[in-house]
Amino acid sequence: MSDLPKPDEFLDTIDHKPPPKGWMDTPTQIKPGMYCYASNPKSVEYVGLPNARQWNPLDDDWGLPENWRQILHEGFKERLDRFRSIKVFMDICVRCGACADKCHFFIGTGDPKNMPVLRAELLRSVYRNDFTTVGKIFGRLNGSRKMTLDVLKEWWYYLFQCTECRRCSVFCPYGIDTAEITIMGRELLNLLGLNIDWIATPVANCYRTGNHLGIQPHAYKDMLDFFVDDIEEVTGVRVEPSFNKKGADVLFITPSGDVFADPGTYTAMGYLILFHYLKDMGLDITWSTYASEGGNFGFFTSHEMMKRLNSKMYAEAKRLGVKWILGGECGHMWRVIHQYMDTMNGPADFMETPVSPITGTRFENAASTKMVHIAEFLADLIKHGKLNLDPSRNDHLKVTYHDSCNPARGMGLLDEPRYVIQNVCNHFYEMPPNTIREQTFCCGSGSGLNAGEDMELRMAGGLPRANAVKYVHEKHGVNMLSCVCAIDRAVLPALMEYWVPEVDVTGLCELVANALIIPGEKKKTTDLRGEDLPGMEDEDV
């Protein structure tokens, strides 16, 4: 982050006034700090995607195949025939501009091509030229242009400055969804081997080892065993997770990010503690090393890649013979599960409608997919009084909640996590209404943009979220930002450190685990992070 200007200077450079010259006449400059490195050919090759080669976005020559225009044109046509969404969205935008200032990247960069309408026009201009008669006749007057190498580079640059968060789609009078346009655009770019490595390599890893980080089965178990030791140190209780267990009732799948890096690791510990707590009450749950990834960077590559990676969930559930699947805290993972999984890889008729073994609640809302969100599962447990909670253990925290884009706008998971937080914390404050729930602002690093080299882009994209956190930090002294997304947990700490350094980041299950009174626990003096609990710190000394 050393290259970044000071936050105040950063803010001063943001200018939302568009340049005098039209956007078609403004060439795209690929700026360091604003893009992610090109895909590693080994990763592209491993999953059999086209045009694997070493390339650099800053080079003039991108190593494209001879007939790249034809590949793009035919790819575009195929997708227009397959997706009504893209066909309708190419045709009906009236450019009213309602979406323009709704995008976190536009707010944070001021770059007019980050207005959702223009991001889409980058594709539409080519669509009009290639697929409409009027576009062909009237050319630029109708906003058409030919595909050129410069246009292709512009696509690449701006399609990887969109996190597919769908906030613009909430405000669009026709529901035009830029995520849909970006998904399609990236799919086309992948036909030419133009992915970023922060997506391509996790995809290859996930295909091979079952998770984005490439953690092999024995190492995965090792990492969880470390958590088991840490948990024992803090609580005095030894938890015993099971792995790849045939005949378990429930399969648990969560993003691998949470077993890998702080503060996600505390959320992973939270899962372990919760499952231990519920074991005696009848929960027979297993982790899987094969389906050890909840997230799906295939979703940021193509619909086909998404399906290929996602297939492991049902395949593993079938192999182990579980009754249903419980899913951990993750953002885009839940959009894939909620809106795509059953359609792509179902029907999941080898499982049963999920029933909580503790409360007996039937999750009718997951009757077909057979997969329940941990926030739903927890909310049900708390509602039935099945968790012995002491929220005062979280009294040192003033908590706010960040709705992750995908659960908010691709699912509607809004009140379950809030209900849980309010039962495990005494101090909860909402951010302003225009920045939460369906209007939530993205972390600025979703959809595979959570690399290190694009830090300036991430700080810009995360500005609206950070600004809202700063507001409650200043007003209520909020010092903890909670979320239900592993990418959030990986990227928000850097965002907070830059814009609101006094605020930390946590997952839902970490808060729950800290408040949970576990039978047989020792007198707790610290939370899972090893930080002293208020009022308890002296007694041990």
Added chain:
Amino acid sequence: MNENYMFSLMAVILLFLLAVLGVDGFGLYSFFGIFVPYLSFAVFVGFFLYRVIGWARSPVPFRIPTTCGQGKSLPWIKHAPIDNPSTTGGVVVRMLLEIVLFRSLFRNVKLQFRERGAKIFYDWELWLWIAALAFHWAFFAVVVRHLRFFTEPTPGFVKFFEYMDSFFRVEILTDVVQIGLPAMFISGFVLLVAVVYLLLRRMFIPKVKYISLSSDYFPLFLIIAIAVSGILMRYVSKVDIVSVKAFTLSLVKLSPALPEGVGTIFYVHLFLVCVLLVYFPFSKLMHMGGVFMSPTRNLANNTRMKRHVNPWNYPVDVHTYEEYEEEFRDKMIEAGLPVEKGE
């Protein structure tokens, strides 16, 4: 000066001159009065359907509603049945609110940077919503009112619309000014004011100007010209409505008979409307049909309850558990993880 709106303005002026010249200069009454209207109507209907059918031919492989409220989950969690519908009924209400009241546009906020620090604000911004609503409803009312010209006897709902439209009737009858006869229809004036606002907005709000194409200005200028010519005809030149109706009815009955003494302005008005009809199906104005077909709005959010079928779902290459275990079996056994094929 902006080439985009200048071009569109020139185009509309040219079309206006074309009609004047054609009718006044060359006396092409049949061409402008009969041929063009029939042709434009056929183009409009034909290509409108062609476009809608074109969209409909592409399937909806995934159920991707944008959820704008709490989803249906546990029975005790209050769910937003309209903004995040789980049933067809909810979807119908959501679509109605979207189409009739522009629900999504109603959410509009405006970004404001104020000084430094936590100073980014989002103020509720309703002008676009108000103008858009006024424009579309007024346009609708004008179209319904015009049905009088194409029906005999005039249907009740058209009369009702006219009655509502002239409800706030102003009558100033003096020797100098006479306002109120014929009855003033508010819709025409609301339409004109709203469309002018939408145009000025495009010309003067920098962001909106930046994204606007010629094809955004053209329909605005065209509709302004249509509204102005219509208003002039009704309130200033006071065109002979009886002969106009006789003419339009003759078109409907497919035995066209040109009207006598309706003046050039009538032909101009008619021609510009025909241009709009022809332009419509090839332009963004097709949002009228498209709004019904947007998969982020017209589907229920029930994908975990009911399976949505993708008609072109095809099998893909996957990395099976067997392949996975094959690669890592030794390490798995060493770590004490269960395996399918023992040592």
